[in-house]
Amino acid sequence: MSNFSNFPKVVYPGQLICPEYDTEQNKEGQDIVYRFICGNGTKLLDYKYNTTTVKAITATLLGDVKVEEEITVRNEGGEESEEKDKDIDETPDIIEDSDANNSSEVEKFSDRIIRVMKVSVVQDNKFSKNALVDDKFANNLPKEGDIVLTRVTRISLQRANVEILAVENQNVPVDSGIGSNGSGIVAACGGSGASTFSVSQVSSDLGETFRGLIRSQDVRATERDRVKIIDSFKPGDIVRAQVLSLGDGTNYYLTTARNDLGVVFAKAANGAGGLMYALDWQTMIAPSTGISEKRKCAKPF
Amino acid sequence: MNVQDRRRLLGPGNAKPIAFASSLEPETEPLKAEEVAKKDGIPSLSIKSDIIENCNGSTLIESDEFSIVTSVYGPKSIRGSFTSQGTISIQLKNGIVEKYQTNELKEVASWLVGIFNSVVNLEKYPKSGIDIFVNLVIDKTNDISKLIPFIVMSTCLALVDSGIEMIDLTTAAEIDGNVISFTKGGEEIVGFWKDNGDAVFNDEDFTSILGRCKEQYINYKSLMVNYLLQGKKK
Amino acid sequence: MTDVEETVEIQPISFPPEVFARISPELSLQRHLALGLRPSLRRFDEFRDIEINEDSLSRFNASHMMNEDSQNNILGSNVLKCGKTFVITSITGGIIEDTSTSLDEVDIGEKELLDIVEQEDSLNKYTSVYPVVEVERGRVGACTDEEMTVSQKLFDSLLHSRIIPKDSLKVQTGIRTTDENGVSQIIYPDEVNNVDGNDVDDSYKHVMPRKKWSYVLYAKIVVYSRTGPVFDMCWNSLMYALQSTRLPRAFIDERATDLKMTVRMKGRSTTIREAYDILCDPKKSLPLTLNDSNLAYASSFGIIDLDPEVALEEARKQEDKQEDVEMDKIDSILLADIDTEAEESSIYSTISLINNLKGDFKQLSIIGAGSRITPNMIRNAITLSKCRSQDLSQKIKK
Numbered sequence: 042m043s044n045f046s047n048f049p050k051v052v053y054p055g056q057l058i059c060p061e062y063d064t065e066q067n068k069e070g071q072d073i074v075y076r077f078i079c080g081n082g083t084k085l086l087d088y089k090y091n092t093t094t095v096k097a098i099t100a101t102l103l104g105d106v107k108v109e110e111e112i113t114v115r116n117e118g119g120e121e122s123e124e125k126d127k128d129i130d131e132t133p134d135i136i137e138d139s140d141a142n143n144s145s146e147v148e149k150f151s152d153r154i155i156r157v158m159k160v161s162v163v164q165d166n167k168f169s170k171n172a173l174v175d176d177k178f179a180n181n182l183p184k185e186g187d188i189v190l191t192r193v194t195r196i197s198l199q200r201a202n203v204e205i206l207a208v209e210n211q212n213v214p215v216d217s218g219i220g221s222n223g224s225g226i227v228a229a230c231g232g233s234g235a236s237t238f239s240v241s242q243v244s245s246d247l248g249e250t251f252r253g254l255i256r257s258q259d260v261r262a263t264e265r266d267r268v269k270i271i272d273s274f275k276p277g278d279i280v281r282a283q284v285l286s287l288g289d290g291t292n293y294y295l296t297t298a299r300n301d302l303g304v305v306f307a308k309a310a311n312g313a314g315g316l317m318y319a320l321d322w323q324t325m326i327a328p329s330t331g332i333s334e335k336r337k338c339a340k341p342f
Numbered sequence: 343m344n345v346q347d348r349r350r351l352l353g354p355g356n357a358k359p360i361a362f363a364s365s366l367e368p369e370t371e372p373l374k375a376e377e378v379a380k381k382d383g384i385p386s387l388s389i390k391s392d393i394i395e396n397c398n399g400s401t402l403i404e405s406d407e408f409s410i411v412t413s414v415y416g417p418k419s420i421r422g423s424f425t426s427q428g429t430i431s432i433q434l435k436n437g438i439v440e441k442y443q444t445n446e447l448k449e450v451a452s453w454l455v456g457i458f459n460s461v462v463n464l465e466k467y468p469k470s471g472i473d474i475f476v477n478l479v480i481d482k483t484n485d486i487s488k489l490i491p492f493i494v495m496s497t498c499l500a501l502v503d504s505g506i507e508m509i510d511l512t513t514a515a516e517i518d519g520n521v522i523s524f525t526k527g528g529e530e531i532v533g534f535w536k537d538n539g540d541a542v543f544n545d546e547d548f549t550s551i552l553g554r555c556k557e558q559y560i561n562y563k564s565l566m567v568n569y570l571l572q573g574k575k576k
Numbered sequence: 577m578t579d580v581e582e583t584v585e586i587q588p589i590s591f592p593p594e595v596f597a598r599i600s601p602e603l604s605l606q607r608h609l610a611l612g613l614r615p616s617l618r619r620f621d622e623f624r625d626i627e628i629n630e631d632s633l634s635r636f637n638a639s640h641m642m643n644e645d646s647q648n649n650i651l652g653s654n655v656l657k658c659g660k661t662f663v664i665t666s667i668t669g670g671i672i673e674d675t676s677t678s679l680d681e682v683d684i685g686e687k688e689l690l691d692i693v694e695q696e697d698s699l700n701k702y703t704s705v706y707p708v709v710e711v712e713r714g715r716v717g718a719c720t721d722e723e724m725t726v727s728q729k730l731f732d733s734l735l736h737s738r739i740i741p742k743d744s745l746k747v748q749t750g751i752r753t754t755d756e757n758g759v760s761q762i763i764y765p766d767e768v769n770n771v772d773g774n775d776v777d778d779s780y781k782h783v784m785p786r787k788k789w790s791y792v793l794y795a796k797i798v799v800y801s802r803t804g805p806v807f808d809m810c811w812n813s814l815m816y817a818l819q820s821t822r823l824p825r826a827f828i829d830e831r832a833t834d835l836k837m838t839v840r841m842k843g844r845s846t847t848i849r850e851a852y853d854i855l856c857d858p859k860k861s862l863p864l865t866l867n868d869s870n871l872a873y874a875s876s877f878g879i880i881d882l883d884p885e886v887a888l889e890e891a892r893k894q895e896d897k898q899e900d901v902e903m904d905k906i907d908s909i910l911l912a913d914i915d916t917e918a919e920e921s922s923i924y925s926t927i928s929l930i931n932n933l934k935g936d937f938k939q940l941s942i943i944g945a946g947s948r949i950t951p952n953m954i955r956n957a958i959t960l961s962k963c964r965s966q967d968l969s970q971k972i973k974k
Contacts (some may be wrong), residue, residue, distance in 0.1 A: 349718065349719050350727065351706045351707060351728065352706060352708070352710050353670065353706035353794060354792060356672060357667075357671065357672040357792040358671055358672070359649070359671055360648065360651075360668070360669045360791075360824060360826075361854075361855055362647055362824070362856045362857075363856065363857065363858055377915075378785075394660075394800055394801040395803050396714070396801055397801075411800065413800075415715075416714075416715030436663065438633055438650060438666040438796065438798075439648055465967060473715070475712065477712075480633065520706065558913040
């Protein structure tokens, strides 16, 4: 691990972090080849060094360098893949230990071990400090698979139009515990408030937020053809949804076909009444009046 | 202002703007001498980031001669068809004294767009636009070429502040009306602006100007890096 | 962080405060208010402090760098910082020929009539500035509704506040004479008077132009980093800027006065009127005389109904325990100096005041949009705004 200590701790855009490949010998005399891949805030660029061109990882953001090991496991089915992130700030010994335990996970070529390391730049100290929010929207543009918080702007028979207010950031820092809680996809709404969000600074009233649409067949996973948008969303509702695709020029395509996705905040009587709470996954009730309305709710716990 | 704009209160149409009689003694002479003295040196700058609340990133650069506020808005969604990478737009604005013509500012702005297109990691920002506003709040230089290095610098720092990914820090240097913008530690030139000053006809002169600009660029860049890293430590 | 914990009780999907404020500003505001706080952590009746930087940009401020700039045409300026917002006001001027017939040319009967009319129309003695407000919000194009309404409101309020008398904008022209050696000199009759003490005025009278000019003042107000309603800040900044304004001395060339004599013979004709080229002295200036007793500062208040339904469970429990009778009664509250998105977007009832140090109103508007505004609240607002004006008036060094 000695060579990681040469990495700059704090970087600015354009600063070199490391070359694409690096080698090291471990205690048993094995060669370890490190292959560094780009994480958030970095980019692989060509550098000329004594007439030869070398690819190197360069920072594109101002922030702290984070190096994580990325291990890909192929089950026999070859379909599932598991990602485990380890913080390199841990002491080298621990890494060595885990290395030994997971030795099967590391691809071996004779006496050479290839380890894939992900280098990313973490902006600000917001993550590691108490705040849970990265309020810079800049690096959290909605991507496929991201969970977003949206407000319904318009509904029709076939779809609900929404504006994206915030992106639930999937780049959850390791120390927030989700990485160790669950394997596979990061447990959405982990119940601990650990997930991070980013907020658009752009006021939504000005019509410059990113827009999305939820088609009626993407509202729920079952009985997809019987979905009535009017019984699922109303304008003004705050909906938690997942990005299906970047969509066209104006709209992202979103889905709520999961238990933890759907309406999280809604007001009764099209916004005139008070706040409603979810009774079950398709009913919400206003406690002051006792009147219930239909919605496709996100799992309330 | 010849067309009556009814959305703004512009006052009576027949009022003439105040015209000052030209001063009797020429004031510009002593200034010139000073300028020559500090031509290649770095003027003392004060840099402040994150000063504007309603945008993603902002920077204020001030010296005795100017004060530039740059704000970065976005990435915002764009209208129209799908684009696989972000687009940058830059607006330059006169400050309290309307010094430059609009077309002059537009020209500089489009030149700046060229520079930042080559340093911002645009692939990260599909179907979005990044809007940059540069306000030349105070400017005593009367020569936009002298300001360009600082406009580039403040824009670059504002982009860093906004957290928009950039491949490299860029800034420009100005010698005798030649403004050259570099990246990659001076290895690559991303922009060249020449508006006034003596024409350069031969390679030798140009090489010397290039060398001096590069030196200035390295100075400016280390200034920026120092500023960024200092801010980070806090 | 309180929001995170509190939200958990109602709905286990929890949001950090920033996100919560974004997706449901109204609820976030109500939760804050239920705790006795505002999202900005100010008290209900607390204003933001104001920092001003007076007159650092204008031409006639000798202490500053800008005075060397020959292109600088700013007569008065102010930079006002309020919370995170800052406002830059610059006052520029123009000169307009007084087309209203000068009094000595009117026959006596007509003059009397004019006097009567003017007494009736006392507002006519005052004038305003022409403000253009720009709120930086990261876009280009036509001005927004907010910019237009704020500009208009500034114009009207300033006129009706009777702060700038028309007389103080009258140009007292001087004459530039060039002697046989080619050395020009500018003579201002009123200054000569003062120096010599005797009546030199007469000697210049024959060369003095018969035309009258007055200044027109323009204000360019640029608001950066807008976080809430801006009218108060614009008004206050304009007030400070006006107090620092200095009008340049203006003169016409000797030759123009000669020309004028001929013109008199022929009567006025528009073509020849253009020949007067009135120029301003690059060095000399006079302070703008304002009606000091009318100087006033603005403050604003919002009224919001507390929603008992969204008050936090814990707060309610506490209330029950302490049997706080007062808490039960208060169903709407007065907030001073509205700021932040949450407050701006959920408060519809407002009181806006401009008053001078004595507490006399120059402008008062009360908009009741649903929330109950009690006389007590209005009284409260008036008291607070009086304190605010007194505080603000002390910011400027006289």
